[in-house]
Amino acid sequence: MRRIRLLMLGALVALLTAAGCGGGSSNSSSGPQPSSKIDKTPVTIVLWDMWSGREAQPFKDALKRFQVKYPWITIKEEVQPNGNTDTFDPNLVNAINGGNPPDVAMPFGPDYVGQYCAGGLWEDLSPFMKADGLSINDFAPAAITYTNVSGKQCALPSLTDAFGLYYNKDMFAKAGISSPPKTMDELMADAKKLTVRNPDGSIKVAGFVPLDNWEQLGPGDLANAWGAKWFDSSGKPQFAEDPGWASAFMWQRQLIDWYGYDNITKFYAANTNNEFNPSNAFENGKVAMMFDGEWRTAFIADDKHPPLNYDTAPFPAGPGHPEQYGPARVGGTIVGIPKGAKHPEQAWLLVKFLASDTTYLVQMANTVNNVPTTPASQSSPDLKLPPQFTTFLHVWANPKSSFAPPTTPSGNGYGNLVDNFDGQWQAGKISDADLHSALVKLDQQVANELAQGSGP
């Protein structure tokens, strides 16, 4: 009897060891199981995310639903310091290389998704998605532009940002403008009409601030109005080849010149640090129109500021490009499973929850006002968003919306080169006559940078 018991104990130990050590590999060789057949041994999985400040508690609350659905899985949430975008991804890469990554990673932006997918740093989710009957086409056409690189679906969107034009309705009425601008020419004319100057010539109210880095505006957003392409199909930069870029830069210069570069830079300097606090220039009637993300609707509702009568619209389109009225830049939080995650099967359950659970998405959309990313969550009757939010639902659903600067296998850090170029350009360091040759040079710089990124 005693012997038998010992034998059984031995067998049990052997079984446990096999399950503990070899579990991952034996599972992956047989392919992921559909979620319903998953093993229910209690387990703790680690989640890295960036929800901090006023968004921390709503996220914790929304996560509770996961615990109810999967009571045997405990989530250990590790919020990366200050939700700092500069350190989240490098820290994550180090953790992955060090062999101790979280089971699920949830950065606020997809800027490193190129490296994650192409470099195999995040697991390809396709087998999991196939097993659960989930497809990237279940989201929106734009989703694929920032979750799939080199054919690898290594991330899924979980709420997103979308960008459009905010405008102050009272200022519009006062200036006799009846509807938001639909073309860039109208935007320029309205911006001039809405601008109010102080007696000394400095700017009291700016109609529209066309500077790079003003709130969320980048050169790519202006160029998008002309449908400008970043790369051709072979991956060659198109800054000089696609006339949309030159048109956008010329538009930018024309409006800057009208303000005077010093004037508009002073205005920028006085207001730029208030982007995310209640003194925000738009919320306080210091700018009449601005390019911004959907989250501003929540800030406007929460912040203490004078009453603001505002609305939103798609960003205007360049003359001759009516098809560009509607599509804009999108892209936000992504979720995925880092390579070397200890519990990939359970991690997938969390990824799937964060990406596609309608109740979760609706609850988060209602509390932090980000765009819900699935059609089911977008049409949910529980969605309680201000009427101004509709613009952003449409931008996300627009088939021509996409993430920018586009991801490449070596990332999208090259976007800094374009920003640098715009910094020189808007300060008048490059003349109109030299624009084309400067853009040819920019093409080369970006191509060199990407070549250096991918190496020989």
Place this chain on the structure above:
Amino acid sequence: MLLFLSPWLFGFVVFTAGPMLLSLYYSFTHYDLISSPRWIGLDNYRYMFGRLTLNGQPNQGDPYFWTSVRNTFWIILVGLPLRIIFAMATAMLLTRPKRGVNGYRTLFFMPSMAPTVGASLVFVYLFNPVTGPINQFLGHLGISGPLWFFDPTWAKPALVVLGLWGIGDAIVLYLAGLLNVPRDLYEAISIEGANAWQRFRYVTFPMLTPVVFFTLIIGIIDGFQYFDQAYVSATTTGNGVGDPQNSLLFYSVWLYEQAFTYFHMGYASAMAWILFVATMVLTAILLLTSRRWVHYGGGLS
């Protein structure tokens, strides 16, 4: 003996020598933190100096390497002499007062106790072209102040002012040096009928040269590693790293960007090695020339 040394030895091998050798190896590889390093010989160095051919295509190389070198030399050539002159002059003034000496000394030392990041944030606020008190004060005098951190011409000078504000550590060194100058030297030169300038030229300055030499070498090394102030001020103005218009793109800032924004770890390692070699060469030159002008009172030379 080795046992007593072992804590230091362990630290040196693991935290200094090891990483240094590793980075030397990385500098000859293509390494993006993601895939394992791939040997590419001198290509990173060729990319740095724009002499690279990559996959059969001529590659003009790093667009901002020389910009970052120029900015770094600017801050050293302008900032460091000013720093030495101001520290020496302030220290000489601080030897004068008869009463409340310690109060003044504490006052001048205090700024150097402020953390660099905090100080940089405050300076960005002070120098804001519209809301900052400096331009508002200038405005009352009828002067339209410059755009400071928003203008490539004025951004570096603003950082020089920040550097001069925090020279307390150097002041303390000069003060110690000044108080060590033997009285009898001054008595001797006074008997010879020397005026104030001659006293400084032939007694004070020669006796201070070891301190000048020390602050010069430390200043050059610090200058090559100039990072915090530039990074913080460029990012808190709401612009990008290196802005306005790359005027604050210093060598270390660009190195950091290459490593952690672009993930070009191999290239960043190459940049780090060039920095290391440049620092060593400059320090060696200073050491060699020091015999001609540094006067050690102890009588070693």
